[in-house]
Amino acid sequence: MRRSMKLATPLLVACCATLALAGCKKPPETQTEAQRARAVTVARIEPRPIVGSLTASGDLVPREEAAVAPEVSGYRVAKVLADVGDYVRAGQTLVQLDPTLLEAQIAQAQAQAAQADDQAKRVSGLDGTGVLSQEQIAQRRYQADIARANLRQLQTQRRKMAVTAPVSGLILERNVRPGDLSAMTTTPWFRMARDGQVELSADLSSDDLTRVRVGQTATVTLPGGAVAQGRVRLISPQINTQTKLGEVRILLPVRSDIRSGGFGRAVFSDASANVLAVPETSVRYDADGASVMVVGADNRVKRAPIQTGARGGGLVQIVKGPPAGTRIVASAASLFLDGDLVRPVEGGAAQAQAPAKAPAKTAAAK
Known part of the structure; x- marks a missing residue:
């Protein structure tokens, strides 16, 4: 019994030594949070030139509007020869008035003028003869002049029975019907856009007006989504004292889809x-609006809401948001949660790196 215990003692010591050595062996190394962090490209919020950032909205109006109205009163409209959307030439008849009453007046005036001329001719050469007083002779000549003037007035009215277009252009509005009575009113029978030209009337602030010049090109988007290339024709020389805005007129090409009033x-x-x-690419849009992912001093990201402004050249203006110099994730497609740790890379594209694999165990470590 005592001999068997002596044999077991060395075995127990060997086992304890083996366990002790096994306990001293280092466990496999694991990666730190910093090593697992994704590498991302960062950009900074800073002043940048945005080309094409200046925009303006407004109404489409005729470059020059012309009004058509009758010049004689008291005559019925016999025919209306033009309608809205027609392009008419200068001098073209738009409305024909009924001349029946006027023709009768002209015939009567012609007879009166002929009689007055005959009376005036009879006293020709009688000045100073005493046959008639000088006053009677002057009266006959005056009556002849009055009769001729009345005839000329009626003949002028006859020419005005055809209401014509004062300029060439597009008819925008019509306010006359056959049977209407001509009258000198403030409402014109037709409104026209001279030469069919329409332009955009837009308002700009005084600061933005300094960035616009006559002859400058502009791309105008129309109500239907179509686009037209225009040119600045006029810049207002004054600013509205109430709105602090100034008008800019952009002349557009003559097209059927460019309509006044749009x-x-x-x-x-x-x-x-x-x-x-x-x-x-750094701006993310969701149900809460636009935002960017800010990279803090501790390299952790946090969503920051922003208010965007002008766009152009791949850039977006930050009207409201983090201050200048703030680092942000350059790609909104990189999905992060608030508090995620990243490894920022300034400038060039960063490749997202997968966590490094633990070194393989060697045969000796097994």
């Missing part, structure tokens, strides 16, 4: 301004 939005393609901006 709404348009102009983008001045060669106007630029330095504003706080970020790349368009």
Whole structure:
């Protein structure tokens, strides 16, 4: 018994030594949070020139509007020869008045003028003869002049029985019907756009007006989504004292889809301004609005809501949001949650790196 215990003691010591050595062996190394962090490209909110950032909205109006109204009163409209949408030439008859009553007046005036002329001729050469007083002779000559003037007035009215277009252009509005009585009113029978030209009347602030010049090109988006290239024709020389805005007129090409009274939005393609901006790719849009992912000093990200402004050249203006110099994730497609740790890379594209694998165990470590 005592001999068997002596044999077991070395075995127990060996087993304890083996367990002790096994306990001292290092466990497999694991990655830290910093090592697992994804590498991402960051951009900064900073002043940048946004080309095409200047925009303006306004109404489509005729470049020059012409009104057509009768010049004689008291005559019935016999025919209306033009309608809305017609393009008419200068001098073209738009309305024909009924001349029946006037023709009778002209015939009567012609007879009176002929009689007055005959009376005036009879006293020719009688000045100073005493046959008639000088006053009677002058009266006959005066009556002849009055009769001729009345005839000429009626003949002029006959020419006015055809109401014509004062300029060439497009008829925008018609307010006359056959049977209407001509009258000198403030409501014109027709409204026309001279030469069919329509332009965009837009208001700009005094600061933005300094970035616009006559002859500058602008891209105008029409109500239906179509686009037209225009040119700045006029810049208002004064600012409205109440709105603090000034008018800009952008002349557009003559097209059937450019209609007076519509709404348009102009983008001045060669106007630029330095504003706080970020790349368009960095802005995320969701149900809560626009936002960017800010990279803090501890390299952790946090969503920050922003208010965007002008766009152009792949940039978006930050009207309201984090201050200049703030680092943000350059790609909104990179999905992060608030508090995620990242490894920021300034400038060039960063490749998302997968966690490094633990070194394989060697045969000796097994």
